[in-house]
Amino acid sequence: MLHAITRAVSPAIVDCELTHLERTPIDLEVARSQHAAYEATIADLGARVQQLPAEPDLPDSVFVEDVAVVLDEVAIITRPGAASRRGERTTIEEALAPHRHLARIGTPGTLDGGDVLVTGRDIAIGISSRSDLEGIEQFRAIAVRHGYRVHAIRVRGCLHLKSAVASVDDDTLLLDPDRIRPDDLPNRRCLTVDPREPDAANVLQLDGTVVAAAAFPRTVDKLADAGHDVRVVEVSELAKAEGALTCCSLLIDVPQP
Numbered sequence: 001m002l003h004a005i006t007r008a009v010s011p012a013i014v015d016c017e018l019t020h021l022e023r024t025p026i027d028l029e030v031a032r033s034q035h036a037a038y039e040a041t042i043a044d045l046g047a048r049v050q051q052l053p054a055e056p057d058l059p060d061s062v063f064v065e066d067v068a069v070v071l072d073e074v075a076i077i078t079r080p081g082a083a084s085r086r087g088e089r090t091t092i093e094e095a096l097a098p099h100r101h102l103a104r105i106g107t108p109g110t111l112d113g114g115d116v117l118v119t120g121r122d123i124a125i126g127i128s129s130r131s132d133l134e135g136i137e138q139f140r141a142i143a144v145r146h147g148y149r150v151h152a153i154r155v156r157g158c159l160h161l162k163s164a165v166a167s168v169d170d171d172t173l174l175l176d177p178d179r180i181r182p183d184d185l186p187n188r189r190c191l192t193v194d195p196r197e198p199d200a201a202n203v204l205q206l207d208g209t210v211v212a213a214a215a216f217p218r219t220v221d222k223l224a225d226a227g228h229d230v231r232v233v234e235v236s237e238l239a240k241a242e243g244a245l246t247c248c249s250l251l252i253d254v255p256q257p
């Protein structure tokens with residue numbers, strides 16, 4: 001079954017890191033209710049949701065994806081590129097320890113989980129403002145031991161690799177062709193976002209359903225027209241913190257109890 005680790009929105013989210021967005025006011029209560037609706041959606045799609053308590057001193061801690069990459073064989077605790085996010089690791093390590101052997105990215109490497117796109121045995125990792133070559137080489141050394149191939153891809157114009165490309169099913173990616181060249185990615189069928197919605201690529205694939213953000217209706221229609229079962233969630237307040245859909249959960253395949 002699928003276990004999902006989430007974390008309640010921090011009251012400090014208004015002080016989040018921002019790279020490509022201007023700071024605009026975030027309504028904490030709205031952010032919390034949108035986050036709760038996100039959790040309800042993934043629970044409805046079959047995930048067992050484990051919500052970690054909010055971290056009042058860690059503004060971006062709701063975005064749990066960046067702190068770990070969970071493979072079937074090992075969970076790799078990252079060293080986030082933003083120093084303000086490194087304190088998020090302790091509680092994520094504790095939450096993952098019952099499910100996976102842990103490995104770690106160490107100093108001086110940096111890596112954010114938002115830069116890591118796992119498709120079968122291929123793992124694409126963005127070289128970004130958050131993830132550097134040292135972090136990627138450390139990740140590669142761990143992953144190759146378990147039979148994965150790691151491909152480093154330069155990220156431009158967005159925070160993370162997965163800001164511009166994500167999986168919609170086991171064989172298909174959704175991407176923004178202005179930021180990601182399909183040829184850079186390991187062989188997969190590619191759908192493109194609507195050109196008026198360049199930030200629409202970050203969708204969450206869960207048990208045959210694609211969870212997409214309400215802000216991108218044209219891309220939602222495109223996915224539906226391509227035959228995908230799509231669930232729409234409103235995450236506008238979390239988007240003001242430069243977060244999207246994959247970043248709000250860590251998904252772990254666990255054996256049935």
Ligand code: CIR
Pocket residue numbers: 016017018019060063065066082085113114115160241242243244246247
């Ligand atoms: C940050 O800049 O770290 C947060 N404000 C947003 C992180 C979003 N993470 C993700 O999309 N994987």
